Amino acid sequence: MSVTGPQGFLAAGTASGIKESGALDLALLVAAAPTGEGGGGKARPVPTAGVFTTSRAPAAPVLLCRRHLAATGGRASAVVVNSGCANAATGEPGAKVAARTAELAAAHLGVPPEEVLVCSTGIIGQDLPFAPIEEAMPNLVSRLERSREAETAAATAIMTTDTRPKQTLVSRAGFSVGGMCKGAGMIAPNMATMLAFLTTDAAVDPKMLQAALAAAVEPTFNRISIDGCTSTNDTVLVMASGGAADPVSPGELTEALTEACADLAYQIMADAEGGTKVAKVTVTGARSEEDAVRAARAIADSALVKCSLFGADPNWGRILGAAAVSGAAFDPAAVSVGYGPIRVCEAGRATGHDEAAVRAHLEQHDVEISCDLGAGTATASVLGCDLTYGYIDENTGRS
Numbered sequence: 001m002s003v004t005g006p007q008g009f010l011a012a013g014t015a016s017g018i019k020e021s022g023a024l025d026l027a028l029l030v031a032a033a034p035t036g037e038g039g040g041g042k043a044r045p046v047p048t049a050g051v052f053t054t055s056r057a058p059a060a061p062v063l064l065c066r067r068h069l070a071a072t073g074g075r076a077s078a079v080v081v082n083s084g085c086a087n088a089a090t091g092e093p094g095a096k097v098a099a100r101t102a103e104l105a106a107a108h109l110g111v112p113p114e115e116v117l118v119c120s121t122g123i124i125g126q127d128l129p130f131a132p133i134e135e136a137m138p139n140l141v142s143r144l145e146r147s148r149e150a151e152t153a154a155a156t157a158i159m160t161t162d163t164r165p166k167q168t169l170v171s172r173a174g175f176s177v178g179g180m181c182k183g184a185g186m187i188a189p190n191m192a193t194m195l196a197f198l199t200t201d202a203a204v205d206p207k208m209l210q211a212a213l214a215a216a217v218e219p220t221f222n223r224i225s226i227d228g229c230t231s232t233n234d235t236v237l238v239m240a241s242g243g244a245a246d247p248v249s250p251g252e253l254t255e256a257l258t259e260a261c262a263d264l265a266y267q268i269m270a271d272a273e274g275g276t277k278v279a280k281v282t283v284t285g286a287r288s289e290e291d292a293v294r295a296a297r298a299i300a301d302s303a304l305v306k307c308s309l310f311g312a313d314p315n316w317g318r319i320l321g322a323a324a325v326s327g328a329a330f331d332p333a334a335v336s337v338g339y340g341p342i343r344v345c346e347a348g349r350a351t352g353h354d355e356a357a358v359r360a361h362l363e364q365h366d367v368e369i370s371c372d373l374g375a376g377t378a379t380a381s382v383l384g385c386d387l388t389y390g391y392i393d394e395n396t397g398r399s
Contacts, residue, residue, distance in 0.1 A: 002155065002167035003029055004146040005178040006201035008046070008241025012143035013153030016136035018084040018122075018129065024157035026133065027081040028140050029197055030109065031239050043109040046241050048076035048117070049210035051217045053234035059088035060098040061118045062235060068102070068114045074206025077115040079197060079237060080105045080133075081158045083182070087120040087128040088232040097128045104134060108141045119195050119235050121160055121182060155180040158195055161394060166267040170260045174246035175202040175253075177260045183268040184226070196221065196236040196264055201243035202253055212250060213238050216257035220265040223293070223382045225300045226272045227391070236261075269383045270365075274390025277309055277367050282381040283323070285372040291328035292373075292380035298326035299371060300384030309386035312362035314355065316344045323371055334374025339367070 004011050008031055016026040033041035050069055052062050068076065080101055087094045102116040109116070120128060143150065155165035161184045170177045183194030204212070217236055238257065269278045281300045286292035299305055302322040308315045316337045324332065337345035340361040344353050361367065 001148050001178065002151050002169050003178045003180050003197060003199045004151045005169040006176045006199045006241060007243030008032060008201055009178070009199045009239070010041070010144040010146050011151040011154040012140050012145065013150070013155070013157035014136050014140045014143060016082070016132040018082055018132050024153060025082060025084045026136050026140055027154035027157035028078060028105065028144065029081075029154060029199070029239070030078045030144055031076070031241055032144075043077040043111050045072065045075040045077045045111070045115050046239050047204055047206040047209045048074055048237060048239045049206065049213040050117075051213055051236045053231060055232045055234070057089065057232050059086055059120060059233040060090060060094040061087055061120045062233060063095065064098045064102060065117045065119070065235060065237070068117055071114045074210060075115065076117050076239060077111040078105055078109055079117045079119065079239075081119045081121070081195060081197070082128070082133065083121050083158050083160050085120060085122040085126050085128040086124045086233050088124045090125070090127055093127060097130045100130055101133055104137050108137055117237060119233070121158065121195055121233055124232060151180065158182045160184070161273055163271055166264055166271070168260050168263040168267075170256050170263070172252065172256050175200060175244035175248050175256070177256045179260045179264055181264040181268065184271045184273050194221065194231075194234055194268060196261070198236070198238035198257065198260060199241070200238065200253070200256070201241045202248040203242040203244060204240050204248060204253060208250055208253070209238060209240050212254040212257050215254045216261045220258060220261035223296075223380070224265050224269055225297060225382060225384050226269065226275070265383065269385055272385040272391070273394045274388040274392070275385040276388060277365055277386045279309055279367040279369055279384045279386070280381055281369045281371070281384055282379065283328075283371050283373060284379040285374045285376060286378040286380070287329050287376040289378045289380055291375070292378045293382070295323040295326040295328040295371065295373065296380050296382040298322045299369065300382045303387055306384065306387035309362065309367060310388050312359050314339055314344060314358040314362060319369060319371055320345065320348075323373070328373060330373035330375040336372040336374065338370040
């Protein structure tokens, strides 16, 4: 199971008609009083935390979520998510649709509108029609369940160019964390064209939950990059039902949330638009963690590095070149570069290695790139991917 794995959550997904294909496109996640494995309990507000896009053009749903969380002191009863339209760059009409969606769901669930959060994903600049949402809401609410089928329908309904739903469940002694997300393109730190929804039955207050989520997002969703592009809609939300009997420490919660986010982040990268490989870029020997992240991101974002990954071409000069313009401080004569366990550059110069073994590593789905800057002790990793014809086709309307 995933988002309904932790106690106290129900989910549903349906086709509202926002997507002309008739695919699932509307999801609902509700914190509810337990009523057994099937069926729905009454929606209730629970501690909720969020991390949002850094874009200066946030979508209407992002603005609504921030406003509602501030008004409730970090509590929510439900999240409504549509795919097929981002409701971004839509001005006042878009803001009204987001607000009406929250009001509609609130009326059906018997909670105040401020307790309902709204998220959207899809093409930017298109007006989101409200009529399909209004018509589908009764059916969506009636489908609420705590079941694998219901949560998978919800995870499918939030997809855009994703090829498969992305779900996770992390179990700990006394509590668990579930999650679902979407994302396959327009992915870059910090966060990306991604929506992620996490649930936990840990008993925590909003402040502790927000701190744990921020800590979990930084080394996971903030360190993935498919194409170096950041979206207007990026959102990560976590709701805590408090259904677990035993108390949970901040460290335990952060660790479990980080594991869940890391799993979902990898699934995003493994489903990258047109992607055939996931590359873990690890920079060591940096003067600071900030420098390590800077260099790792530059390498992961480099179009030249991405193309060499696609062609299984061990052109390590592209890695050095990307690190050299990242802003990280280092002496080029101290740098080492490797693919998997094989060093191809030491002290800034080529070193003898088994070229066939390197190419064999680069032909795998999961590739490792290492770059030791030789300037300190800090380290950081970023997940990247290759750049393929499939990505170009997807983003030029040819697919």
